[in-house]
Amino acid sequence: MSVEVDVKTLEIDGHEVSASAGQTILAVARENDIPIPTLCHIDGLSDVGACRLCLVEIAGSNKLMPACVATVQEGMVVSTNTERLQKHRRLILEMLFAERNHICSVCVSNGHCELQSLAQEQGVTHVRLPYRYPELPVDVSHERFTADHNRCILCTRCVRVCAEIEGAHVWDVMGRGIDSLVITDLHDEWGKSSCTRCGKCVQVCPTGALFDKSKIGSEHPKYPDFLPYLNLMREAQ
Amino acid sequence: MSQTITIDPVTRLEGHGKITIQLNAQGEVENAHFHVTQVRGFERFSEGRPYYEMPGLMARVCGICPVSHLIASARACEAIMSVRIPSTASRLRNMLNLAQMVQSHALSFFYLSSPDLLLGMESDPATRHIFGVTAARPELGRAGIGLRRFGQYIIELLAEKRIHPGWVVPGGVTEPLAPAKRDEILSMIPEAYTHIGLALDWYKKIADGFKAEIEVFANFPSLFMSLINEDESIEFNGGALRLIGPGGGIIDDGITAAKFTEVIGEAVEPYSYTKFAYYKPLGYPEGSYRVGPLARLNIVKSMGTPRADKELAEFKQLASGPVLSSFYYHHARLIEILYGIEKIEQILSDPLILDKQVRATAGVNRFEGAGQAEAPRGTLHHHYKVDENGKILWANLVIATGQNNNAMNRGILQAARQYVKEGKFTEGILNRVEAVVRTFDPCLSCSTHAFGQMPLALSLVSASGEVVDRVVR
Numbered sequence: 001m002s003v004e005v006d007v008k009t010l011e012i013d014g015h016e017v018s019a020s021a022g023q024t025i026l027a028v029a030r031e032n033d034i035p036i037p038t039l040c041h042i043d044g045l046s047d048v049g050a051c052r053l054c055l056v057e058i059a060g061s062n063k064l065m066p067a068c069v070a071t072v073q074e075g076m077v078v079s080t081n082t083e084r085l086q087k088h089r090r091l092i093l094e095m096l097f098a099e100r101n102h103i104c105s106v107c108v109s110n111g112h113c114e115l116q117s118l119a120q121e122q123g124v125t126h127v128r129l130p131y132r133y134p135e136l137p138v139d140v141s142h143e144r145f146t147a148d149h150n151r152c153i154l155c156t157r158c159v160r161v162c163a164e165i166e167g168a169h170v171w172d173v174m175g176r177g178i179d180s181l182v183i184t185d186l187h188d189e190w191g192k193s194s195c196t197r198c199g200k201c202v203q204v205c206p207t208g209a210l211f212d213k214s215k216i217g218s219e220h221p222k223y224p225d226f227l228p229y230l231n232l233m234r235e236a237q
Numbered sequence: 238m239s240q241t242i243t244i245d246p247v248t249r250l251e252g253h254g255k256i257t258i259q260l261n262a263q264g265e266v267e268n269a270h271f272h273v274t275q276v277r278g279f280e281r282f283s284e285g286r287p288y289y290e291m292p293g294l295m296a297r298v299c300g301i302c303p304v305s306h307l308i309a310s311a312r313a314c315e316a317i318m319s320v321r322i323p324s325t326a327s328r329l330r331n332m333l334n335l336a337q338m339v340q341s342h343a344l345s346f347f348y349l350s351s352p353d354l355l356l357g358m359e360s361d362p363a364t365r366h367i368f369g370v371t372a373a374r375p376e377l378g379r380a381g382i383g384l385r386r387f388g389q390y391i392i393e394l395l396a397e398k399r400i401h402p403g404w405v406v407p408g409g410v411t412e413p414l415a416p417a418k419r420d421e422i423l424s425m426i427p428e429a430y431t432h433i434g435l436a437l438d439w440y441k442k443i444a445d446g447f448k449a450e451i452e453v454f455a456n457f458p459s460l461f462m463s464l465i466n467e468d469e470s471i472e473f474n475g476g477a478l479r480l481i482g483p484g485g486g487i488i489d490d491g492i493t494a495a496k497f498t499e500v501i502g503e504a505v506e507p508y509s510y511t512k513f514a515y516y517k518p519l520g521y522p523e524g525s526y527r528v529g530p531l532a533r534l535n536i537v538k539s540m541g542t543p544r545a546d547k548e549l550a551e552f553k554q555l556a557s558g559p560v561l562s563s564f565y566y567h568h569a570r571l572i573e574i575l576y577g578i579e580k581i582e583q584i585l586s587d588p589l590i591l592d593k594q595v596r597a598t599a600g601v602n603r604f605e606g607a608g609q610a611e612a613p614r615g616t617l618h619h620h621y622k623v624d625e626n627g628k629i630l631w632a633n634l635v636i637a638t639g640q641n642n643n644a645m646n647r648g649i650l651q652a653a654r655q656y657v658k659e660g661k662f663t664e665g666i667l668n669r670v671e672a673v674v675r676t677f678d679p680c681l682s683c684s685t686h687a688f689g690q691m692p693l694a695l696s697l698v699s700a701s702g703e704v705v706d707r708v709v710r
Contacts, residue, residue: 105401106294140287140626143600191626214598216289216406 010076019072026054026067029080036080037089037118040155041068042204044227045164051155053089053118056080064088086122093119098129099178100136101150102207108220109208115153116207136181141191144213145202147182152209154180158201165230170195239267240660247271247671249349249366251301252681256670257508258653264660269650271642271674273511273681280632288314288601288627289407295619295634299680300400301344304337304392305612306619307405308474312494312608313619314407317627318599325592326409331474332584333395333405334610335577338473339429340388341613342530342570342577345678346436347381350567353672354443358450359665377439380432384574387429391581394418409596419585429578430544437548437571447564453655454673455563455648458483460516460526461535462492462640464611469538471576473611479536480516480526485558489516494607497618503635511681514640525643528615529677530569535559540572542579548572563648566676601627612637614678638679648673 006021012034019028024047029036039051049066056067059077067080079085096102096115104110136149156173159182163169170193174183184193202210204224211220239262245255254273261267279298286294292310296303308330315322352365355373364372371378389399395418396402404410444451462480464472478492480500492500503512504521516524526532540546552572555565584590607620615637622631652673656666 106290106297138285138287138628140628146287213287213289216293216403216411 008072008074008076010072010074010078012078013080021072023072024068025056025065025070025072025076025078028072029067029078034080036067037122038068039114039118039153039206040157042157042161042206042224042227044224044231045157045160045204048156048160051153052092055085055088057082057085089122090124093122093124094127094129096153097124097127098131100132100134100152103150107151107208108211108215109151109222112221113208114206139184139190140213141189142195142197142213143191144197145190145199146211146213147184147190148209148211149181150209151207152182153207154182155206156182157204157206158182158210161200161204161227165227166196166198166200168194168196168198171201240264242657242662242667244667244671247674249352249671249675250679250681251299252679254674254679254681256649256674258649258657258670260657260660264658266650266653266657269646269653269670270508271645271649273509273638275681276510280634283629283632286629288317288621288623288629291619291621291629291632292405292407293403296401298634301341301680302337302612302614303401304333304396304405305610305617307402308334308610309608309612309617309619311405311407312610313606313621314608315597316494316606316608317601317603317621317623318407318597318606319602320408320597320599322409322597323592323594325413325589326595326597327474328584328587328590329395329410329414329595330405332581333392333402334473335580336388336391336395338388338611338613339574339577340385340392341678342574343381343384343388345613345675346567346570346574347377347384349678350672350675351377351381353668353675354440354447354567358669358672359663362664362668365668374439376435380435383432384429384436387425387432387578390425391422394422406596408598411596413593413595414591416591419590422581423585426578426582430575433571433575433578437575440568440571444568450669450672451562451564453652454676455644455651456561457647457651458561459644460488460519460524461532461559462516462526462528462616463533463536464609464616465537466541468541470541471533471537471539471573478609478616481536481559483559483561485535489518494609494618494620497607497609497635498620501618501635503639509642511636511642512639513642514635515643522643526640527563527644528637528640529566529613530573531560531563531566532615533611534569534572540576540579542576542583544579545572545576548575563644563673563676566678570678601625612680614638614680615640636680638677638681641677641679645674645677645679648677 007018008021009018012029017028017032026036036054038054041047047068049069054067055064057079058065104116139147159171162171170184171182174181174187184190202212203222240260242258247254247256253275256271258269259267283294291314292307295306295310298306348367351370355370356365392402393399396404460480460482462478464476465479466472466476480489482488489500500517501514502517503514505512515521516526534552540549605622609618617637618635620633621629624630649670652670656669
């Protein structure tokens with residue numbers, strides 16, 4: 001008996017690679033050790049293409065595509081690290097920094113923050129845009145965790161992990177555009193919400209927006225690696 | 238015509254300040270002021286933050302003594318949590334604070350003041366700095382750099398970073414002490430003793446050459462305040478505050494952090510962003526007092542370590558009551574460095590210092606809390622109010638420099654009156670006025686506070702230097 005496999009071949013940064021139909025460009029690139037920066041993507045959760053850091057160029061199209069959601073096509077020629085992309089990525093990061101109040105020096109995630117690391121990797125040396133300094137709330141009502149909206153980049157990892165893995169869907173997004181805010185339940189205090197206190201949202205948060213109250217200073221590394229294992233175990237059942 | 242001499246910026250200080258000396262028509266000094274010209278706003282922007290973030294946030298106020306802010310802040314948070322921290326954590330914190338005191342005092346004495354003391358108040362300003370000292374007396378420069386490194390390295394070993402370290406948290410410290418680190422610190426102690434021994438010997442030899450300065454460097458009767466233990470020995474971390482009068486008599490005692498605001502008030506003057514602390518029962522400015530090394534040594538009866546106790550006995554011989562001239566801050570600072578080294582050795586010699594239980598946990602159990610510690614330059618007080626979730630509603634910091642503010646202003650007036658005659662002055666004379674401020678080792682960066690509407694003065698000055706118009710907000 002033969003199994004029909006739909007194999008696509010394409011080129012990423014000059015490397016000939018093969019992939020199965022339906023795979024995303026990001027997944028194929030990572031399989032082949034070709035780095036593409038990401039922020040809202042996390043292994044084990046669905047992708048939403050929110051942060052736009054994984055944008056790639058595809059030959060023949062002037063449109064940039066987010067590699068985390070764009071699927072492979074036969075004969076595609078993909079570039080992941082052109083000067084144009086680098087410029088866009090730096091600007092996206094600068095906009096993230098300017099949008100809210102990211103003060104690395106006093107943040108619990110200083111030294112292990114995905115936003116900070118990406119800025120370093122992508123060569124962001126300064127922010128050319130004026131900072132907005134919005135006045136945003138800090139929710140300290142939860143007995144174990146704190147939500148500091150000043151540090152949130154709206155990647156929605158917390159929303160997805162709560163809905164897809166924990167199955168509680170306590171987190172969601174309120175408002176539109178620049179006024180968006182992640183909220184618990186119907187914008188209730190976190191401590192009074194239907195939160196199951198599992199802490200998965202804290203572990204997947206790429207910045208210091210969600211953090212454990214018992215962790216202070218820069219002693220708060222996060223461990224989101226549990227997600228793929230959790231999925232694997234559930235599928236096995 | 239009256240004239241104003243402005244020294245701006247005052248050099249070899251931590252932070253930015255300026256001095257103005259007003260002369261009358263006869264060229265005699267009418268008044269003198271020390272201005273701290275910047276505002277930081279730490280109390281304001283900590284509002285709305287969770288209380289457990291406060292130590293880390295407050296440590297950012299200063300790169301010289303972040304540890305004292307960490308400790309005072311953590312103690313204020315512990316008052317809110319109503320916890321008593323494990324005794325090992327308390328001793329570890331004390332050691333961290335002492336290490337900082339050693340490095341900060343080394344900075345003040347060797348880097349900032351020894352150029353005046355070794356090379357002379359009138360020496361060429363181009364070489365009147367630590368490099369000039371190192372060139373003239375290499376072993377002295379090496380001792381200063383060595384002692385600063387000693388303190389900074391202990392801070393790094395314990396708390397990972399030399400500047401703005403973490404480690405101290407509400408409830409204790411995050412990590413117990415590793416035996417390897419203890420052994421490394423102990424191995425550095427003999428060299429530190431050599432360095433401070435050399436500095437003390439040298440200072441005592443040259444101090445007599447500064448009789449004129451000793452006379453007028455903020456040399457007047459005043460109150461003194463510092464922490465003290467129940468056995469009347471020196472304390473940087475616990476104990477309670479004692480206030481003594483110019484004759485040495487106890488005016489108030491057992492001032493805990495919670496009682497602090499009942500007896501200490503803060504006045505505001507239009508010429509400075511630094512407030513003026515005073516003892517409330519005596520009012521302002523009569524209730525002004527001095528804090529820091531001189532105050533501590535005037536107040537305590539013993540250091541609790543043998544070598545420093547010998548030095549303290551000698552220090553007490555300088556006067557029948559409290560030593561009044563601020564020039565002796567230098568001497569007191571060196572004795573405290575010696576004490577710091579001895580005390581660190583003492584703390585580390587107890588095997589219980591390696592105990593793993595170093596942190597207590599709790600939530601918000603009170604809506605208000607205050608904490609105090611001795612910073613290198615004097616008493617430091619943090620006071621917070623929180624809501625039921627622990628969000629900061631209000632914060633107030635009373636800084637050593639604010640408590641010494643009145644004495645510094647009186648001190649520069651005293652020195653200026655002595656040295657500036659008939660409107661004539663030289664660079665060396667102005668350096669002496671600056672040197673008065675240096676004896677206090679003020680830290681201006683953490684001393685600045687806005688209180689209500691800050692006075693803002695704009696002056697329009699003509700080409701000839703005449704003030705044409707002046708607007709005050």
